[in-house]
Amino acid sequence: xxxxCVGLSHHTANVETRERFVGHAEIDRVLxxxxxxxxxxxxxxxxxxxxxAASEESIPTDRIAHCLLATGASLGGEMNSVYRNxxxxxxxxxx
Numbered sequence: 048x049x050x051x052c053v054g055l056s057h058h059t060a061n062v063e064t065r066e067r068f069v070g071h072a073e074i075d076r077v078l079x080x081x082x083x084x085x086x087x088x089x090x091x092x093x094x095x096x097x098x099x100a101a102s103e104e105s106i107p108t109d110r111i112a113h114c115l116l117a118t119g120a121s122l123g124g125e126m127n128s129v130y131r132n133x134x135x136x137x138x139x140x141x142x
Contacts, residue, residue: 049104052137053111053129054090054097060128067125068096068115077114082106090141099141 055068069091078087084100091097098111108131132140 048085049102049106050100050134050137051102051106052097052099052132052140053108053115054095055125055128055130056095056097059130060125064125064128065094065096068112074098074114078111082110082114097140099137 055065057065060068074089075087078084078089078098078100082102083104083106084102087098087100089098096115098115100106100111108129109126112126112129
């Protein structure tokens with residue numbers, strides 16, 4: 048089981064970039080049914096946008112980040128703002 052967190056925050060991205068990664072109402076379903084996460088939690092605040100998920104297989108960070116993009120937006124140079132935490136580090140980030 049792969050447990051991970053993918054996101055961006057005020058530490059890694061400016062407001063304009065964070066606003067592009069707003070997700071959508073169906074993101075939990077998309078992460079489970081399309082991307083392959085067995086469990087997924089989408090968290091968004093004024094300072095961060097994150098997905099906490101578990102999957103049987105490793106899922107590439109850019110695939111998760113693409114799901115977070117606002118509808119119609121393309122994944123460009125913002126990937127350098129996206130972070131990934133695995134296992135215990137991801138759980139610590141959540142708390």
